[in-house]
Amino acid sequence: MMRHIAVLDIGKTNAKLALVELPSLREIAVRTRPNLVLKAPPYPQYDLDGHWRFFCDGLRQLHRDHGIDGVAVTTHGAALTLIGDDGAALPMLDYEATGPDSLSAAYDAMRPDFSQTGSPRLAAGLNLGAQLHWQFAMDPGLRQRVRHIVTYPQYWGFRLTGALACDITSLGCHTDLWLPEAGAFSGLVDALGIRDLLAPARRPNEVLGGISAQAAQETGLPEGLPVCVGIHDSNASLYPHLLSREGAFSVVSTGTWVIIMAMRGTSPALDPRRDTLINVNGLGEAVPSARFMGGREFSLINQDWSGTPSAADRQTVLERPILLLPAVEAGSGPFAGRVMRWTEPAQTEGQRFVALSYYLALMTYTGLQMIGSQGPCVIEGPFAKNPDYLAMLASLWPQGIEAKASATGTSAGAALLFAQSAPVLPAPSRPLGDARLASYARLWSDQVKAGEDGAA
Known part of the structure; x- marks a missing residue:
């Protein structure tokens, strides 16, 4: 019986190693390190070797202290790894690097339409197709040095097992490379000439392979220990609810990005100009989604303050009122391109x-x-621990808000890739709304709309 699942959990801000107990989903141990971007040639890149050493050391100790029965991987999206002749990864482009923007016109002429892929046109390297197009153009010999292309969770699976795959949730994360409704690669794969390089697309909960002899030496894990294919991190947050809920619901996965995913809703027409898109969940279903860089916005405005607001602070914000209007991070989200402003300073x-x-x-x-x-x-x-955020949402969403404030919610979802049955999820907190907050929200919406009308 699978009991202890080690989860390699790499978000945009931090890399984590968590040990999750099944079926309770209790996190026995969590270790973190910053996911720093290295400013090295040929472009800003992730510290893959540093992460590997961190994971190897942690896996060795966790297995010694608790025992590990399987390994799951979850990572941020908009990321892939190019693997060369000797099995080593080539430098892995940071998706915030702006190089791909220099070839936007040429890329726009070849990418599939939003109606096919559910993938909006995004800046920098947020479309994986744009990353590859720019990398191959920048280095004409690169294509000949690449033997395999894998999405990011499966790079770690490759390091652990030697097996190759892409997972459908990472392919379905605004890559331009995937057709969510058809469950197949898009025509861009052939336009880029990478069909023979892309590893096969697989479901996240399939077993990718067993720990290789080399990885066993480096990690202290038993050779042959199972490693699952792996999953995109926002979909890891969604996965427990896919297994345990019926009817309509939504999941808001918060971190550097806030990803909002609707299951069995009304499925309206999506507007790619407002950062709405189609994701693909762990069961292969198309999921209407929206996103904005909420964690980044929180860090920019909060400025590392770790205190607790007082009742007087809340009263003043509501009475004056003090409004923060979009967009703090103007490169993405529903109000991309708008200039942030305060109606009056705090x-x-x-x-x-x-x-x-x-x-x-x-x-x-x-x-x-x-x-x-x-x-x-x-x-x-993280936002599930913020009572002011929750109170505002509860004031606006009569169907109910449920807060799941685990240390690494994505890790629990990734661990469930090994589950044999639907999980019994811990009881959430259910914050209450306040009519005063609903009035504040109406003022905010009026101000946002006035800004739109003024811009028009």
Whole structure:
């Protein structure tokens, strides 16, 4: 019986190693390191070797202390790895690097339409197709040096097992390379000439392979220990609910990115200009989604303040009112291109925190509306610990808000790739709304709309 699952969990900000107990989903241990971007030639890149040493050391100790029965992997999207002749990875491009923008016109002429892929045209390297197009153009000899292309979770699976795959959730994350409805590669794969390089697409919960002899030496894990294919991190947050819920619901996965995913909602027409898109979940289903860089926005405005706002701070924000209007991170989200502004400055750090929390909740609510969400809304990750964010959402979402404030919600979802039955999820907290917050939200919406009308 699978009991202890080690999860390699790489978000945009941090890399984590978590040991999750099945079926309780209790996190026995969590280790983290920053996911720093190296400013090295030929382009900004992720520290793959540093992560590998971190994972190897942690896996060795966790196995010694607790025993590990299987390994799961979950990573951020918009990431792939090029593997060369000797099995070593070539430098892995940071998706925020702006190099691909220099070839936007040429790439736009070859990419499939949003109606086929559900993938909006995004800046920098946020479309994997744009990454590859730019990398091959920048280095004409690169294509000949590449033997395999894998999406990011499967790079770690390759290091652990030697087996190759891509997973459908990572391929379905605004790559331009995948057709969500058909469950097949798009025509861009042939336009880029990479069909013979891309590893096969597989479901996240399939077993990729067993720990190789070399990885066993480096990690201290038993040779042959199973490693699953792996999953995109926002879909890891969604996965437990796919297994355990019926009817309509939404999941909001919070971190550097806030990803809002609607299951069995009204499925309205999506607007790619507002950062709505189609994701692919762990069961292979198309999922209407919206996103904005909420964690990045929180860090930019909060400025490392770790205090607690007072009742007086909340009262002042509501009465004056102090409004933060979009967009803090103007390169993405439903109000991309808008210039952030305060209706008036906060006088205390607590006031700033409250107004910021309300802003993030209102951005989330905007996303829920755009993708036709219905039913209860589950908040996963760091924002599930923010009472002001939750109170605002609860004031606007009568179907109910559920907060799941585990240390690494994505890790629990990834561990469930090994589950043999639907999980019994821990009881969530259910925050209550407040009529005063609903009035504040109406003022915020009016101000946002006035800004749109002014821009027009």
